[in-house]
Amino acid sequence: MQALFGFNPGVTILVEFDHIDKRPTKPSTPGDRRASEALPIFxxxxAVSGTATVLVAPGKKVDHLGIKAELIGQIELYYDRGNHYEFSSVVRELDTAGALVGNRQYRFDFNLAEKPYESYSGLNVRLRYFVRVTISTRGKNVTKEMDFVVQNIQQEPEALDSLKMEVGIEDCLHIEFEYDKSAYHLQDVVIGKIYxxxxxxxxxxxEMAIIRRETAGTGSNQYNESETIIKYEVMDGAPAKGECVPLRVFLxxxxxxxxxxxTNKFTVKYxxxxxxxxxxxRRYFKQQEVTLWRKYVA
Known part of the structure; x- marks a missing residue:
């Protein structure tokens, strides 16, 4: 996978990750300026490694103050677009000050860069990782950013007890429902029963739904948004006393x-x-929080 960015009449930067053809990919998020790209998953x-190639047009000379590559982990809050919060930043110097007369190729390797959080794009917040290559000049710098996706395999939560709850209206309705556990991996199956x-x-x-609740920001700038990810009808018609309705949802x-x-900038709960x-x-409902975790990459 390559990314291209032109600058002035004479300079173009290409960024390419190693072994990109063997790596799983994920489509970038709708609304993102790279929405047509399939981003590599790490x-x-x-380690995140690859090649930065600087292409100089024939007959051109580019004087620069140095060339560097950065791996950046960043949180963007959509209500605060002027400020991006970097939680990880590692810099590699690729070249000292000098002049570029022809094409040059540089290797970058971020083998110890921290990537503690998964990539995320929600209603009010985005957590992204990218490699930025910069050619520093006395005028406007030349930069190119290449995004990638981070997915972290997690340990199975210790507490996987079943969830049992009751909901009722006095002398009118009494229901017990049970889910088989309180934490599910992203390819799991939710199994339950309603009595x-x-x-x-x-x-x-x-009907049954899985709701994602995103909280971004703090204090007066805190935004809470909920979206329904899954919704389907469990039962059509009136149940009888003593009836048990099974529930099975593939995630x-x-x-x-x-x-x-x-993170200290946002939370996501299900x-x-x-x-x-x-x-x-009239609608009668009961919500129960569950933990979702990643067992496999993409």
């Missing part, structure tokens, strides 16, 4: 991320939301 512990112990209202249907087909709690709708379209 695990957090992997109807008392039903004295006319239920029309029941793999959906655009889910791990739960984010480690909830299982069970909704009952009666014949007058």
């Amino acid at each position: 695990e957090g512990s992997e 109807f112990l008392l039903v004295r209202i006319k239920i029309k249907h029941m 793999k087909p959906y655009a889910l991320t791990p739960t984010y709690r480690g 909830f299982l939301n069970l909704v009952l709708v009666d014949e007058e379209d």
Whole structure:
């Protein structure tokens, strides 16, 4: 994979990661300026290496003050577009001051760069990683950025007890529902059961949803957004007292991320939301937070 950026009449920078044809990729996020690109995926512990090529037009001479490559981990809050928060930055000097008369190729290797968080693009926040190559000049610098995706395989959470909850309206409705565990990996299956112990209202249907809740910023600049990732009908028609409705949801087909709690700029949580709708379209619901974690890369 290559990226191209022209500057002035005489200079172009190419950036290419090593072994790109053997690496899994992920489409960049809709709305991103690189939305048509497939970005390479790296695990957090992997070295990021590649080649930066400076192309100089025939007959041109480019005087520079040095050439460097940086690996940057950055959080962008959409309400605060003027400020980007860098949580990781490693610099490699590729060349000292001099002049470029012809094409030059430079190697970069970030083998110890910290990549503690997964890449993320949400409603109000984006966590991105990229390599930036800069040619410093006495005028405007020449730069090129190449994004990549980080996915971190995580250890299975210790507490995987089943979730049991009750919801009820006095003398009208009493339901118990159970999910098989409280944490799921991104290719897992949610298995549950809903027991109807008392039903004295006319239920029309029941639906289940997985909701992602994103909190970005702090204080007066805190933004809370929820979006429904999965929604489908569990039951159509009125249940009878004593009835048990099974529940099974496959997570793999959906655009889910791990739960984010480690950054000081944003959090991402997931909830299982069970909704009952009666014949007058009144809605009764119960939410339960669950942890999502990554067992496999992409």
